Amino acid sequence: MTDILRNNWFVVLIAIIIIGFIGYFIYDTNKDNVSAKSSNNEQVVASIDKDDITANDLYDESAPYDGSTIYNMYKNAVIDQSIETTKDIKKQANTLESNIKSNASKQSDDYESTLTSELAKYGYSSFEQLNDYCITSVKEKEMNKKYITKHFDEVKKAWEEKSPRTVSIIKMEVSDADNLTETETKKKNNIDKALEKESFADVAKAFSEDSNTANKKGFAGYVDSNSTSSDSSSTSTVPADVVTAAINLKKGETSDWVTVTNSSGTSLYRVYVKETDSNKIFNAKNDTVSNQALYAILNSDSSLSYKILDSYAKKLDIKFNDKDTKKKFDNYVKTTYGGDQ
Amino acid sequence: MKKTPILLVCAAMMLSACSGATATIKDKDEAIMTIGNTTYTKGDEYDLLKISTGTDLTMELVKQAIYKQEVKVTDEMKEKAQEQIDNYKGNMSDFESQIKSLGYTSTKQYMNKVLIPSLQASELTEKYFADAKKDVQNTYKPSKARIIQCENKATAKKALKALKDGTDPEEVASQYMVDSATYSGKETLITTKKTDISTRMINKLYKAKKAGVIDEIFTNESSGTTYAYVAVLVTNTYKDIKDEVYTTLSSDDDVKKACLVYYLKKYNFEVHDQDVFDNLKANNPEYLVSRPDLAKSKD
Numbered sequence: 001m002t003d004i005l006r007n008n009w010f011v012v013l014i015a016i017i018i019i020g021f022i023g024y025f026i027y028d029t030n031k032d033n034v035s036a037k038s039s040n041n042e043q044v045v046a047s048i049d050k051d052d053i054t055a056n057d058l059y060d061e062s063a064p065y066d067g068s069t070i071y072n073m074y075k076n077a078v079i080d081q082s083i084e085t086t087k088d089i090k091k092q093a094n095t096l097e098s099n100i101k102s103n104a105s106k107q108s109d110d111y112e113s114t115l116t117s118e119l120a121k122y123g124y125s126s127f128e129q130l131n132d133y134c135i136t137s138v139k140e141k142e143m144n145k146k147y148i149t150k151h152f153d154e155v156k157k158a159w160e161e162k163s164p165r166t167v168s169i170i171k172m173e174v175s176d177a178d179n180l181t182e183t184e185t186k187k188k189n190n191i192d193k194a195l196e197k198e199s200f201a202d203v204a205k206a207f208s209e210d211s212n213t214a215n216k217k218g219f220a221g222y223v224d225s226n227s228t229s230s231d232s233s234s235t236s237t238v239p240a241d242v243v244t245a246a247i248n249l250k251k252g253e254t255s256d257w258v259t260v261t262n263s264s265g266t267s268l269y270r271v272y273v274k275e276t277d278s279n280k281i282f283n284a285k286n287d288t289v290s291n292q293a294l295y296a297i298l299n300s301d302s303s304l305s306y307k308i309l310d311s312y313a314k315k316l317d318i319k320f321n322d323k324d325t326k327k328k329f330d331n332y333v334k335t336t337y338g339g340d341q
Numbered sequence: 342m343k344k345t346p347i348l349l350v351c352a353a354m355m356l357s358a359c360s361g362a363t364a365t366i367k368d369k370d371e372a373i374m375t376i377g378n379t380t381y382t383k384g385d386e387y388d389l390l391k392i393s394t395g396t397d398l399t400m401e402l403v404k405q406a407i408y409k410q411e412v413k414v415t416d417e418m419k420e421k422a423q424e425q426i427d428n429y430k431g432n433m434s435d436f437e438s439q440i441k442s443l444g445y446t447s448t449k450q451y452m453n454k455v456l457i458p459s460l461q462a463s464e465l466t467e468k469y470f471a472d473a474k475k476d477v478q479n480t481y482k483p484s485k486a487r488i489i490q491c492e493n494k495a496t497a498k499k500a501l502k503a504l505k506d507g508t509d510p511e512e513v514a515s516q517y518m519v520d521s522a523t524y525s526g527k528e529t530l531i532t533t534k535k536t537d538i539s540t541r542m543i544n545k546l547y548k549a550k551k552a553g554v555i556d557e558i559f560t561n562e563s564s565g566t567t568y569a570y571v572a573v574l575v576t577n578t579y580k581d582i583k584d585e586v587y588t589t590l591s592s593d594d595d596v597k598k599a600c601l602v603y604y605l606k607k608y609n610f611e612v613h614d615q616d617v618f619d620n621l622k623a624n625n626p627e628y629l630v631s632r633p634d635l636a637k638s639k640d
Binding site: 047073 | 360361362364365366367371372373374375376377378379381383385386387388389390391392393394395398399401402403406407409410442443444446605608609610611612613614615617618619620622623624632
C-alpha cells in the first residue's frame with residue numbers, strides 16, 4: 001500500500017484535491033436545501049415543537065379565498081385554446097416580456113422573486129412562465145378586439161357616453177397667466193392670428209411648447225370624460241381642464257385658451273378636436289389610439305370582459321369537478337363582473 | 342492505479358447535490374376543472390396558492406400554533422371579540438355580506454380566524470416583555486427619567502447645578518428649559534427608540550446604579566442642534582417600568598418582529614418546503630432561526 005502511494009503520489013494528491021473541491025461544492029449547493037418531513041401521512045411545510053403545518057393545512061386555509069386564482073386558471077385555458085399563437089403575437093409577447101423585466105429590475109434587485117409571486121396570482125407557477133403570461137396577455141387583447149369588432153354597435157353605447165375623441169394641443173408656458181409679459185402677449189397673439197389662417201396642426205408644429213406633441217403636429221391622442229378624473233387609467237398627457245374643454249367641443253372645433261397651473265408651472269393651452277367618430281377611433285391606424293380605445297370600451301362596461309371570455313368559453317367543453325371550485329368561480333365572477341352563473 | 346473508482350466516487354458525490362424538499366397536498370392529482378383540453382388539479386391550485394401567498398400564510402399558521410402553546414383563548418377574549426363583531430354590525434349594515442365576500446362563511450368563523458388571533462397576538466406581545474426581559478433590556482435600554490432640554494451648554498450647566506442643589510426638576514425646567522421643549526422635566530420613558538436624545542444619555546440612564554441627578558451635560562450633535570440636556574433618573578428597575586415599556590413599544594414593527602423571532606427560537610421553528618424557505622430567505626431571513634447566518638449576511 002505504501003509503495004502504491006509512493007509510486008502514485010501525484011495522482012493521489014490530485015484525487016484528494018478534486019474530492020475536497022467536490023465536497024465543498026456539494027456542501028455549498030446543499031446548504032440552503034431543506035429536508036422533507038411527514039406527519040400522519042401528510043407532507044409538512046413548516047414545524048415548531050409539538051406542531052406541524054402541513055401542505056393540506058395550507059391548502060385548507062387558503063383555498064376558500066382563491067376565487068381569483070381559479071378564475072385566472074380558467075381564463076388562461078380559454079384564451080390559449082381560442083386564439084392561435086401567431087408569429088406576430090409571439091413578437092408582441094417578447095416585447096412585453098422585455099418591458100416587464102426592465103421595469104421590474106428598476107424596482108428591485110430581487111425582481112424574479114417578486115414577479116414569481118405576482119405571476120402565481122395570474123395562474124403561472126414559475127418565473128420561467130413569464131413569456132407564457134405575456135403570450136396570453138397579447139392573445140387576450142386580440143380576443144377582446146375580435147369580439148368588440150364583431151359586436152361594435154352593441155358595445156359602443158356605454159363607451160360613447162364617455163364622449164371619446166382624439167385631440168391636438170398647443171401649449172404655451174407663461175410666468176403669470178393674469179399678467180403676461182410683452183413677449184408672452186406677442187406670442188399668444190401670433191398663435192391666435194396664425195390659427196385664423198392656417199391649420200391647427202401647422203400652428204402646433206410651429207408654436208407649441210409641449211415637447212411630447214409639438215413634433216407630432218400637436219396630436220395628443222385619445223381622451224374621454226374618464227381622462228379628467230385623477231384616478232383615470234388613461235395614459236393621456238392632456239391636463240384635466242384641457243380635456244374638459246375638449247369634451248365640450250364638436251369635431252373640428254378649437255377651444256379658447258385654457259389656463260393650467262401645476263407643480264411644473266403655469267401654461268396656456270388651446271385644444272382642437274380631431275375625431276369624434278367612435279368607429280374611426282376604434283379602428284385608428286395609430287396603435288396607441290386604437291389600444292386606448294379598446295381599454296376604454298372594456299372599462300365602460302364592467303361586465304364586458306367576462307361576457308367576451310364567456311362567449312369563447314361556450315365553444316369549449318367545460319367541466320367543474322367539484323362544487324367548491326364552481327362556487328368559488330361563480331362568486332368571483334358575480335363580485336367582480338356582476339355576472340350571474 | 343485504476344482511476345475508474347475515483348471517477349465513480351466523484352460522479353456519485355456530484356449527483357448528491359440535488360434540490361431541497363417540496364411539500365405538497367395528499368390529493369394533488371384530483372381534478373378540479375377541465376377546460377377544453379386543459380385539466381387543472383388540486384395540486385396545480387395548491388402550487389399557485391403556495392407561491393403567491395403561501396409564505397405569509399405559513400407564518401400566520403405558525404403564529405397560531407405558538408398562540409396555542411403560549412396564550413390560551415379565554416372567555417374574556419371571546420367576549421371582546423363578540424363586542425367587536427357587535428360594533429361592526431352596528432356601524433356597517435352589510436357587515437355579514439362583506440365578510441362573506443372575503444370568503445368567511447359566518448361571523449363566528451371571522452371571529453375565530455381574525456379577531457381572536459389578533460387578541461392573542463396582543464397578549465403574546467405583552468407576554469414577550471416578561472418572557473424576554475433580558476432581550477428587551479439589552480436592546481431597548483429602558484429607564485424612566487426627568488429630562489430638561491436647554492438652549493445650550495451654559496444654560497444646562499446652571500440647570501444641573503440647581504438640580505444638584507435639590508431643586509425640583511419641574512421647577513428647574515420652568516426656569517432653564519428652551520421654549521416649547523420636548524423634554525420639560527416631566528417623567529418620561531426613555532428607550533433606544535428615542536432618536537432626539539443622545540445614545541450616551543440613554544446608556545447612562547440605563548446603567549446608573551441608583552436614582553437621582555446624572556452629573557453630566559448631554560448634547561446630541563448628530564441631530565444637528567445645539568440643545569443641551571440634563572437628566573434625573575427616576576428608575577431603571579425593569580419590573581417598575583415593564584407595563585409602560587410594553588405600552589410604548591408594543592406597536593413598534595421591530596418589537597413585533599423581535600417577539601416573533603423570540604418564540605420561533607423557543608419552539609425550534611423549521612421549514613421543510615424549499616419555496617417557503619427561499620421566500621423567507623429573500624424577505625425575512627431573521628425568521629429562519631435554525632439558520633442565523635442568513636440574517637447576519639443580510640445585515
